[in-house]
Amino acid sequence: MTRIRGIEAGDREAIRELVAGTNAFKPFEVDVAMELVDVALTRKEQDDYHPYVLVEDDGTVAAYACFGKNAMTTGTFDLYWIATRTDRMGKGYGRSILSFVEEEVRRRGGYLLVIETSSQESYGSTREFYDKVGCTLAARLPDYYAVGDDKLIYLKRVR
Numbered sequence: 001m002t003r004i005r006g007i008e009a010g011d012r013e014a015i016r017e018l019v020a021g022t023n024a025f026k027p028f029e030v031d032v033a034m035e036l037v038d039v040a041l042t043r044k045e046q047d048d049y050h051p052y053v054l055v056e057d058d059g060t061v062a063a064y065a066c067f068g069k070n071a072m073t074t075g076t077f078d079l080y081w082i083a084t085r086t087d088r089m090g091k092g093y094g095r096s097i098l099s100f101v102e103e104e105v106r107r108r109g110g111y112l113l114v115i116e117t118s119s120q121e122s123y124g125s126t127r128e129f130y131d132k133v134g135c136t137l138a139a140r141l142p143d144y145y146a147v148g149d150d151k152l153i154y155l156k157r158v159r
Contacts (some may be wrong), residue, residue: 002062002093004100007051009041013018014061015053019083024122033081036066049080050104054097061085063093065101067113077155079139082115098133104159111159119150130154 007015015037036049047069054063066081079101084094103141105113115135117123130137135154144151 001057002054002096004052004054004097007037007040007053007064011053011061012041015017015051015064018064018085020083021086022083024038024083024126025085033066039067051081052097052104054093054100062088063097065097067101067105069108069110070114073112075091075109077095077105077108077110077113079115094129095133102156105158111157113156113157113158115154116139117152117154118145119152120145127152130156 012034016030016034019025019033020027025033036052039121040051041048049068051065053061056062063084063102064081065079065083067077067079070076070078076124079098082094082098082101084097102113102126115130117126117130119140133156135156137152138155139151139153141151141153143149
């Protein structure tokens with residue numbers, strides 16, 4: 001059994017290990033993920049970042065997602081981070097936490113989820129996941145992150 005809940009202070013290191021453990025993210029990217037975690041944990045009044053964890057019965061943090069509304073839109077949200085522990089991949093945890101995010105976006109009046117990722121081979125399983133869950137590749141920005149590393153922008157309609 002699993003449940004999804006907002007993050008708590010005790011989840012911080014588990015989230016760091018989970019994100020870093022995917023081996024998809026560079027160390028500085030893991031640091032950026034943790035900045036959002038820290039903002040959410042230390043500034044409870046903020047409404048920019050909404051981080052959640054999928055937790056197993058024994059307390060293991062098995063998946064993580066963070067999203068937020070794009071303030072320049074009427075109902076577009078960005079999925080900043082989504083990750084599943086590598087030893088839990090293929091068990092439906094990523095799909096579960098993404099479904100939860102979609103429901104939260106709908107509940108908050110949203111209609112579109114924007115997801116950005118890299119074209120690098122290390123992100124291949126991430127792109128396959130987005131395809132499987134019904135995301136649409138909407139744009140490719142060549143050489144965005146580095147020469148030969150394009151930014152891919154996926155969209156997921158939530159209404």
